[in-house]
Amino acid sequence: xxxxxxxxxxxxxxxxxxxxxxxxxxxxxxxxxxxxxxxxxxxxxxxxxxxxxxxxxxxxxxxxxxxxxxxxxxxxxxxxxxxxxxxxxxxxxxxxxxxxxxxxxxxxxxxxxxxxxxxxxxxxxxxxxxxxxxxxxxxxxxxxxxxxxxxxxxxxxxxxxxxxxxxxxxxxxxxxxxxxxxxxxxxxxxxxxxxxxxxxxxxxxxxxxxxxxxxxxxxxxxxxxxxxxxxxxxxxxxxxxxxxxxxxxxxxxxxxxxxxxxxxxxxxxxxxxxxxxxxxxxxxxxxxxxxxxxxxxxxxxxxxxxxxxxxxxxxxxxxxxxxxxxxxxxxxxxxxxxxxxxxxxxxxxxxxxxxxxxxxxxxxxxxxxxxx
Amino acid sequence: xxxxxxxxxxxxxxxxxxxxxxxxxxxxxxxxxxxxxxxxxxxxxxxxxxxxxxxxxxxxxxxxxxxxxxxxxxxxxxxxxxxxxxxxxxxxxxxxxxxxxxxxxxxxxxxxxxxxxxxxxxxxxxxxxxxxxxxxxxxxxxxxxxxxxxxxxxxxxxxxxxxxxxxxxxxxxxxxxxxxxxxxxxxxxxxxxxxxxxxxxxxxxxxxxxxxxxxxxxxxxxxxxxxxxxxxxxxxxxxxxxxxxxxxxxxxxxxxxxxxxxxxxxxxxxxxxxxxxxxxxxxxxxxxxxxxxxxxxxxxxxxxxxxxxxxxxxxxxxxxxxxxx
Numbered sequence: 252x253x254x255x256x257x258x259x260x261x262x263x264x265x266x267x268x269x270x271x272x273x274x275x276x277x278x279x280x281x282x283x284x285x286x287x288x289x290x291x292x293x294x295x296x297x298x299x300x301x302x303x304x305x306x307x308x309x310x311x312x313x314x315x316x317x318x319x320x321x322x323x324x325x326x327x328x329x330x331x332x333x334x335x336x337x338x339x340x341x342x343x344x345x346x347x348x349x350x351x352x353x354x355x356x357x358x359x360x361x362x363x364x365x366x367x368x369x370x371x372x373x374x375x376x377x378x379x380x381x382x383x384x385x386x387x388x389x390x391x392x393x394x395x396x397x398x399x400x401x402x403x404x405x406x407x408x409x410x411x412x413x414x415x416x417x418x419x420x421x422x423x424x425x426x427x428x429x430x431x432x433x434x435x436x437x438x439x440x441x442x443x444x445x446x447x448x449x450x451x452x453x454x455x456x457x458x459x460x461x462x463x464x465x466x467x468x469x470x471x472x473x474x475x476x477x478x479x480x481x482x483x484x485x486x487x488x489x490x491x492x493x494x495x496x497x498x499x500x501x502x503x504x505x506x507x508x509x510x511x512x513x514x515x516x517x518x519x520x521x522x523x524x525x526x527x528x529x530x531x532x533x534x535x536x537x538x539x540x541x542x543x544x545x546x547x548x549x550x551x552x553x554x555x556x557x558x559x560x561x562x563x564x565x566x567x568x569x570x571x572x573x574x575x576x577x578x579x580x581x582x583x584x585x586x587x588x589x590x591x592x593x594x595x596x597x598x599x600x601x602x603x604x605x606x607x608x609x610x611x612x613x614x615x616x617x618x619x620x621x622x623x
Numbered sequence: 624x625x626x627x628x629x630x631x632x633x634x635x636x637x638x639x640x641x642x643x644x645x646x647x648x649x650x651x652x653x654x655x656x657x658x659x660x661x662x663x664x665x666x667x668x669x670x671x672x673x674x675x676x677x678x679x680x681x682x683x684x685x686x687x688x689x690x691x692x693x694x695x696x697x698x699x700x701x702x703x704x705x706x707x708x709x710x711x712x713x714x715x716x717x718x719x720x721x722x723x724x725x726x727x728x729x730x731x732x733x734x735x736x737x738x739x740x741x742x743x744x745x746x747x748x749x750x751x752x753x754x755x756x757x758x759x760x761x762x763x764x765x766x767x768x769x770x771x772x773x774x775x776x777x778x779x780x781x782x783x784x785x786x787x788x789x790x791x792x793x794x795x796x797x798x799x800x801x802x803x804x805x806x807x808x809x810x811x812x813x814x815x816x817x818x819x820x821x822x823x824x825x826x827x828x829x830x831x832x833x834x835x836x837x838x839x840x841x842x843x844x845x846x847x848x849x850x851x852x853x854x855x856x857x858x859x860x861x862x863x864x865x866x867x868x869x870x871x872x873x874x875x876x877x878x879x880x881x882x883x884x885x886x887x888x889x890x891x892x893x894x895x896x897x898x899x900x901x902x903x904x905x906x907x908x909x910x911x912x913x914x915x916x917x918x919x920x921x922x923x924x925x926x927x928x929x930x931x932x933x934x935x936x937x938x939x940x941x942x943x944x945x946x947x948x
Contacts, residue, residue, distance in 0.1 A: 329752060331759075375935050382696045382751060383895070383939075386887045390931060393884040397924035511880030512766075515698075515759050522756055552771060558763030565757045566746050 276584045296432040304500075305544060307432045309537050310439045311496045316520035316532035318489025321446055323518075324527020325455060326482045327462035328376075328384045332392030333490045333517040338509035339395055340365050340494025345412035345504050346405055354418030354425075358495055365491030366484070368395075373483040377476050380465075392514045400506035411505030414498055425499060435496050439533075442489060447529055449485065458482050490517075519557075523564050525571025534572050663796050668917045669910065674802045676909025677809030678868045682882055683889040684816060684901040685860030691833045691896030692853045694751050695744060698758040700861050701883030702765040707732045707862025708869035708878075709773045712780055721783050725866040732862025736855035744854065745847075762879070770876055777873035780866065805867050812863070813902060820898055829853060833896065885912070888927055892934050894941025903942055
């Protein structure tokens with residue numbers, strides 16, 4: 252047993268942004284790496300075929316996983332219902348098109364519906380923290396899954412829904428697989444840029460503050476619940492956008508996509524890649540989809556291997572693959588390794604018992620959790 | 624894009640038999656008048672709801688016990704339920720006795736609980752979110768290995784002869800003995816757990832562990848052992864729940880997620896970590912969920928959601944939250 256003292260609430264609040272004061276070399280490495288990755292992605296996408304489709308799926312799920320990573324890493328709320336939100340976005344398009352709306356209108360309707368669901372579910376979800384939030388998002392996800400399979404009149408039941416036609420605009424025709432792939436890439440990059448902006452804004456910083464010590468931010472006059480509410484809605488919208496792209500690229504949405512297994516997988520992507528790093532969840536998405544696609548060719552029990560790999564990551568590399576990579580780069584470039592602040596170890600515990608009443612005081616439990 | 628976790632696309636409708644049951648009841652029953660039929664059906668649905676509550680109680684009491692004492696949110700609890708059901712199935716195939724199957728299922732899952740706690744959970748002691756995520760990883764491992772062993776086709780357990788018959792209740796209601804059996808077993812286990820927690824030294828230690836773990840350790844009690852036993856007991860309850868649940872619901876991939884959802888809703892409604900809350904929550908959720916399924920099938924999931932919403936708005940700690948386990 253390792254002597255691991257749990258961070259109760261007073262997590263090192265001063266260490267906020269590990270990227271701001273980096274020296275030139277790692278930044279240069281990052282920039283070169285980003286260009287190389289982008290070129291590889293572009294080449295694979297323009298080639299189309301199986302590899303192109305695979306990369307497109309990775310990008311779609313990366314957007315959804317980024318939403319989980321953002322909320323989990325920066326606000327301390329780990330969602331276990333993102334695949335259901337992805338499914339919601341996808342069903343939004345498919346149902347609207349089944350009712351006779353055009354593709355672009357359907358996408359608009361889908362965004363609106365996802366936003367509405369996020370606004371309502373968020374009211375409930377931000378009443379609880381930590382484990383309570385995980386359970387709450389899982390419950391909402393299971394209900395969306397249940398609706399998608401049992402509300403046959405609207406959702407088509409277990410057969411799901413297909414979309415007959417993708418949108419097109421001028422020279423942009425999303426019925427062409429390669430154009431669609433690059434459209435997905437563009438949305439992915441825009442999403443990443445948006446997230447990058449959020450995280451560095453005062454809003455993003457206050458979310459991090461809430462994660463390390465919600466009580467202190469309340470005392471400073473922040474409406475922490477409103478902040479988390481907005482953070483939750485943003486995170487869900489990433490799922491919804493991913494869902495729209497999912498249904499455009501697959502042409503089909505079935506309830507299976509919304510089930511517990513998929514919800515777990517999207518969360519798993521974010522955690523394997525690294526919560527609280529912008530690119531970690533994208534890396535996680537690549538790794539998990541490679542697991543599913545390539546490993547399943549050689550190992551029949553790929554899910555077992557993936558599950559064990561995931562458990563090992565949680566135990567030995569709580570910062571995820573991205574965190575391990577960062578630590579390696581720092582060591583190679585001779586930088587002092589800093590204590591990571593956004594790993595799953597620093598996540599606040601929180602229970603449904605705790606917050607909720609208007610005067611809730613989320614005091615750390617004084618005596619528990621200290622033994623090892 | 625293959626993303627499915629070894630699950631068939633179709634979801635099993637949850638209280639699988641209630642519709643069939645009502646239909647067969649309506650046929651075999653002297654129909655006096657519409658009201659009488661409706662009342663009888665309502666009673667049958669209530670009994671179905673209670674049966675559902677009994678299974679939910681077995682599963683959620685283990686879940687809430689583990690949470691209360693160890694602060695572990697065991698997302699693999701549903702997978703252990705399913706594994707218990709499968710083990711009971713195979714044992715019955717070999718031995719030919721349901722009760723032996725149930726016993727073996729309980730012991731096997733308890734053993735699994737000991738192994739998991741000793742090898743895995745102890746490495747993350749106190750890091751609640753890491754523990755939760757690790758059990759999420761276990762879901763895939765357990766389900767995948769179960770899929771490899773028992774395949775993806777739905778299986779169900781059959782009860783021994785005398786439990787396959789039905790009893791005619793006053794008022795002409797015919798109800799399967801097997802359902803009564805589930806109710807009785809759930810009630811017996813509930814009473815036993817209550818006695819264990821409230822009236823024995825072991826229970827006192829467990830309750831003290833919920834309230835103040837370091838102090839329990841300081842008093843010379845082997846907290847490590849208590850943790851292992853509690854985790855094993857939680858797994859045992861899930862395994863027995865799987866054996867009993869397998870007689871009502873089908874055992875198939877994805878059944879674990881439904882059971883886990885039920886357990887989560889039950890413990891949120893009742894109060895996470897509270898034993899009495901699990902009893903109350905199971906009754907509320909079991910009855911509401913079954914009425915929803917019977918009378919508003921398309922909106923059944925809202926029947927599950929409604930108590931959750933009300934509780935979170937009015938009493939986020941759950942009905943009996945904070946009460947010691």
